[in-house]
Amino acid sequence: MIANITKGRKAVGAILYxxxxxxxxxxxxxxxxxxxxxxTPMQVARAIDHTxxxxxxIKAPIWRTSLSLxxxxxxxxxxxxxxxxxxxxxxxxxxxxPWVAVRHGDDHVHLTVSRVxxxxxxxxDRWDYRRARDAADRLEQEHGLVxxxxxxxxxxxxxxxxxxxxxxxxxxxxxxxxxxxxxxxxRIVREVRDASRGLGRDAFESGLEDAGVTFRANVAxxxxxxxxxxxxxxxxxxDGAPVWVAASKVAKELxxxxxxxxxxxxxxxxxxxxxxxxxxxxxxATSTVLQDGPTHEELAAAAERGAEILRRGQAERGVVPVPxxxxxxxxxxxxxxxxxxxxxxxxxxxxxADEVPAAPAPIPAWTDKARRPHGxxxxxxxxxxITRREKELAALTRAKAQAEEEIRTGDAIVTGQVTGPxxxxxxxxxxxLEKAEPHITTxxxxxxxALAADEAADAARKVWREANGRKDMSRWALWRMDTSRSQxxxxxxxxxxxxxxxxxxxxxxxxxxxxxxxxARKETGLPDPVGELSRLRTGWSExxxxxxxRDQVHGKAQRHNGRASAERATATIAKVxxxxxxLRQEQALRKEMPKGQREAEGRARSAAARAALxxxxxxxxxxxxxxxxxxxxxxxxxxxDQGRGHGLR
Numbered sequence: 001m002i003a004n005i006t007k008g009r010k011a012v013g014a015i016l017y018x019x020x021x022x023x024x025x026x027x028x029x030x031x032x033x034x035x036x037x038x039x040t041p042m043q044v045a046r047a048i049d050h051t052x053x054x055x056x057x058i059k060a061p062i063w064r065t066s067l068s069l070x071x072x073x074x075x076x077x078x079x080x081x082x083x084x085x086x087x088x089x090x091x092x093x094x095x096x097x098p099w100v101a102v103r104h105g106d107d108h109v110h111l112t113v114s115r116v117x118x119x120x121x122x123x124x125d126r127w128d129y130r131r132a133r134d135a136a137d138r139l140e141q142e143h144g145l146v147x148x149x150x151x152x153x154x155x156x157x158x159x160x161x162x163x164x165x166x167x168x169x170x171x172x173x174x175x176x177x178x179x180x181x182x183x184x185x186x187r188i189v190r191e192v193r194d195a196s197r198g199l200g201r202d203a204f205e206s207g208l209e210d211a212g213v214t215f216r217a218n219v220a221x222x223x224x225x226x227x228x229x230x231x232x233x234x235x236x237x238x239d240g241a242p243v244w245v246a247a248s249k250v251a252k253e254l255x256x257x258x259x260x261x262x263x264x265x266x267x268x269x270x271x272x273x274x275x276x277x278x279x280x281x282x283x284x285a286t287s288t289v290l291q292d293g294p295t296h297e298e299l300a301a302a303a304e305r306g307a308e309i310l311r312r313g314q315a316e317r318g319v320v321p322v323p324x325x326x327x328x329x330x331x332x333x334x335x336x337x338x339x340x341x342x343x344x345x346x347x348x349x350x351x352x353a354d355e356v357p358a359a360p361a362p363i364p365a366w367t368d369k370a371r372r373p374h375g376x377x378x379x380x381x382x383x384x385x386i387t388r389r390e391k392e393l394a395a396l397t398r399a400k401a402q403a404e405e406e407i408r409t410g411d412a413i414v415t416g417q418v419t420g421p422x423x424x425x426x427x428x429x430x431x432x433l434e435k436a437e438p439h440i441t442t443x444x445x446x447x448x449x450a451l452a453a454d455e456a457a458d459a460a461r462k463v464w465r466e467a468n469g470r471k472d473m474s475r476w477a478l479w480r481m482d483t484s485r486s487q488x489x490x491x492x493x494x495x496x497x498x499x500x501x502x503x504x505x506x507x508x509x510x511x512x513x514x515x516x517x518x519x520a521r522k523e524t525g526l527p528d529p530v531g532e533l534s535r536l537r538t539g540w541s542e543x544x545x546x547x548x549x550r551d552q553v554h555g556k557a558q559r560h561n562g563r564a565s566a567e568r569a570t571a572t573i574a575k576v577x578x579x580x581x582x583l584r585q586e587q588a589l590r591k592e593m594p595k596g597q598r599e600a601e602g603r604a605r606s607a608a609a610r611a612a613l614x615x616x617x618x619x620x621x622x623x624x625x626x627x628x629x630x631x632x633x634x635x636x637x638x639x640x641d642q643g644r645g646h647g648l649r
Contacts, residue, residue, distance in 0.1 A: 001140050002068050002148050003088075003132040007060040007125075011052070014064055014112045015045035018102040027104040034082035035100030048098045048112060054120040057537045061115045063094065063125060065132065068108035072146045075106045084139055085111055091135035094123055121441060124434070170234070181235045181243070186251050188213055189230060193254070198264040214242070227256035363593050366601045374586045378605060382587055389580045396573045403565035410559030413551055420551025426536075426543060429524075433533040436523035440530055443516035450509035457502035460495045467492035 008014060019030040019041050030041075037044045052061035067088065069076070076084075085101035089111065099113040115123045140147050167180035178184070192207035201217075208215050212233060218226040229244040237243055247254040366375035374382065412418035419427075433440075470478065470488040478484055520529040536543065590598055 001084075001136040001145055003065050003136050004068070005063070005065045005128060005132060008062045008064065009060060010045075011048040011062050011112050011114070012042070012045040014062065014110070015041050015100075015102070018104060018110050018112075022104070030102060030104035031078070033078045033101050033103045033109065034085040035098075036095075037098045037100055041102075044100050045112075048100070048114045051098050051118060052114045052116045055116045055122055058115065058122060063113045063115050063128070064111065065113075066108050066110050067136070070146055071107070073107075078103065080143065081109050084143065085109060087139060087142075088132075088135050089113060091138065092128065092131055096121075097123055122437060181232050182245065182250065185213065185230050185232060185245065186254075189247070189250060189254055193259065193262060197262055200263055200265055204263050216244070218246075225256055225260065227259070228254075363589065363597065366605065372586060372589070374583055375601075376605060376608070377586070378609075379590065379602070382583060382590075386580060386583045386587065389576055389583065393573065393576045393580065396569050396576060400566055400569035400573065403562045403569060406562030407559050407566065410555045410557075410562055413555030414559065420548070420554060422547040422550045422554065423544065426547045429532070430536050430540075432524045433526075433529055433536065436520040436529055437533070439516045439520040439523060440533060443513040443520065444530070446509045446513035446516060450506045450513065453502040453506035453509060457499050457506065460498035460502065464492050464495035464499060467495060 018027075021027055032041070032044070035044070037047045039047065048062070052058070055061060067084065081103055082101070086095075089095050089099055092113075094113045094115070097114045097117040099111060101109050101111050103109045115125060117123060136148065139145070172178040172180050172184075179187075188211050189208070192204060192211055192213070196204040196207050205215065205217075208230075214231050214233065215228050217228055220226055228247045230247065230250060231242045231244050235243045247256070247259065253259070364371040364375075366372055368375065374385070377385065409418065413420045467488045470481070470483070471485055471492065473485075475485070478488070517530075521527065523529075524532070526532050590601075593601075
C-alpha cells in the first residue's frame with residue numbers, strides 16, 4: 001500500500017475531483033465508503049471546510065492522501081476499504097476531525113481530512129509522511145496485503161501503469177502468454193549473459209542477435225565502453241520510433257560495471273614471438289664453432305642481429321635512439337655497451353673503454369648559509385624541526401580544508417542550495433511555537449471563559465443592585481411595578497449567588513490560563529509566545545524574505561572570509577613545505593656524506609654551540625650580582641642631607 005499525501009486550502013475542489021470524470025475519464029462509480037460526515041458530496045465538502053475555517057491563519061488546513069494497492073492484491077470490497085481508511089485516519093491522529101473517504105476505482109481510495117478538529121484545535125502534521133508509511137505497513141500486515149517494500153526490489157525498474165496499459169493494447173500483459181517487453185528483455189538478456197560468461201563482448205552480442213534482441217553499444221568518444229541499450233522488434237512509441245531501454249533500466253546487474261566483469265575479455269590473443277629466440281636459433285643453425293672462437297663473419301652477423309633487437313626494444317619503449325655521430329652521448333644501457341664491444345671486435349678495433357665515473361660534487365660547508373641554511377642545527381634539532389614543521393603543515397592543511405568548506409557553505413547559501421542560518425532559525429522558532437500551540441490555545445480559551453464570567457458577574461451585580469434597592473420601597477410602589485418585596489429579595493439572592501459563582505469561575509479560568517501561559521513560555525523560551533506566534537503567522541512572507549536577505553549577506557561574507565583564509569593558508573603552506581624540503585635535504589645530505597666529514601661537522605657544531613653559551617660564575621668568587629645590579633626600591637635608604645642649616649658641624 002502506498003500513501004500519496006497532498007495539502008490544500010479547501011475540500012470542495014478535492015471532492016469535486018473525486019466525484020468528477022477524472023483526468024482521463026478513469027473515475028467509475030464514485031462513492032463515499034467511510035467517514036464521520038454525512039450528506040451529499042457537496043454537503044460533506046462544505047462541512048469539512050466550515051470546520052477548517054475556524055483557524056483562518058492556517059494556509060493549508062485540508063490534508064489529503066490516496067491509498068493505492070498493486071494488482072496483486074486484487075479488488076477489495078467497500079467494507080474492507082472502510083476498515084482500512086478508518087484505521088489509517090486513527091493511526092494518523094486525525095479521527096477527531098471531520099474526514100471522508102471516496103472510492104472511484106478498483107485499486108485506490110481518496111481520503112480528505114480537516115486538520116482542524118470539531119473544537120477548533122489544530123492537529124499536527126509533523127512527520128506525516130513517515131507516520132503514513134508506518135500506518136500503511138501495519139495495515140498491510142493486518143489485512144494480508146502485498147508489502148510495498150517488496151514491490152520495489154533492487155533487480156530493476158518495474159513495469160508501471162502507463163507502460164503496462166500500452167503493453168496490454170499490444171497484446172502483452174502478465175496474465176497472457178506474452179509478458180510486457182521490459183520483463184521479456186530482462187529474461188532474454190540474462191539468459192544470453194549467463195551463456196556468454198567469460199567469452200567476451202562478441203559472444204554476448206552474437207547471442208543477442210540470435211535471440212532477436214536489437215542492441216546498441218554506448219561507446220564514448222574516448223573509446224570507453226559505457227554499456228548497452230536494448231529493444232525488441234515491434235516495440236515502438238506513438239511516432240513509430242523504437243523504444244530503447246538502457247541496460248540499467250532493464251535490470252541493475254546488467255549495467256556495464258557488472259556486465260563487463262561477467263563477460264570478461266574473451267579468448268586470449270596469440271603472443272608475438274620473441275625475436276631473441278629467433279636470433280639464438282639462427283646462430284645455432286649457422287655457427288661453426290672452432291677452437292679459436294667465432295669467425296669475424298659470425299661476429300658481424302650477431303652484432304647486426306643484436307642491433308636489430310636493440311632497435312625493436314627502443315621502439316617498443318618509445319626511446320629515441322641516439323645518433324651515432326654523437327659519441328659523447330654514450331648510453332648507460334649494459335646491452336648497448338656490450339653491443340658496442342662486439343661491433344668493435346667485428347671491425348678489428350680496440351673495444352671502447354668504460355667511462356670513469358665523475359668525481360662527486362663537493363659538499364658545501366656546514367657554515368654556508370646560502371647552500372646549507374640549516375647546517376648549524378644538530379641532528380636532534382633537525383629531526384625535531386622537521387616534526388614541528390610537519391605538525392604545523394598538518395594544522396595548516398586542516399585550516400585550509402575548513403576554509404574551503406566555509407567557501408562551499410557560503411556558495412550554497414548564496415545560490416539557495418542550502419537554507420541559511422537566519423531562515424533556519426525562523427523555522428525553528430515557528431516549530432517551537434507550533435509545539436506549544438496547545439498550551440496557547442488552552443490559555444486563550446481559559447481567558448475567554450474568564451472574560452465571559454466577568455461579564456456575567458457584572459450583569460448579576462446590576463440585577464442585585466436593582467433588586468436590593470427595591471426591597472425598601474413601599475408595597476404600593478412595588479405593586480405598580482408588578483412585583484413584591486419577597487420577589488425582589490429572591491431575585492437579589494439569586495443574583496448574589498450568580499455573582500459568587502461567576503467570580504469563582506473567572507478566578508479558576510485565570511489560574512488555568514496563567515498555568516498554560518507558563519507552560520508555553522517554558523516550551524518556547526519566549527516571554528510572549530502568543531504575540532510571537534501572531535507576528536509570525538501575520539507577516540510570515542515578509543519575515544522569510546527578510547531572513548533570506550540576511551542569509552545572502554551572511555553567505556557572501558562567509559565566502560569572502562573563507563577565500564581570504566584559504567589564500568593565507570595556501571601561501572603559508574607553500575612556505576612551510578619549502579622549509580620542510582630544506583630540512584629534509586639537509587638531513588639526507590648528512591646521511592650520504594662520508595663518515596669522517598659527518599663526525600667532523602658534528603664536533604664543529606658542538607664546539608660552536610658551547611662557545612655561544614654564556615660563561616658561568618665560579619662558586620664562591622665575586623659578588624652575587626654583577627655591576628649592573630641595582631638595589632630594590634623598597635630597600636633603598638635616602639642619602640644623608642649635607643645642606644646648610646641641618647645638624648652640627
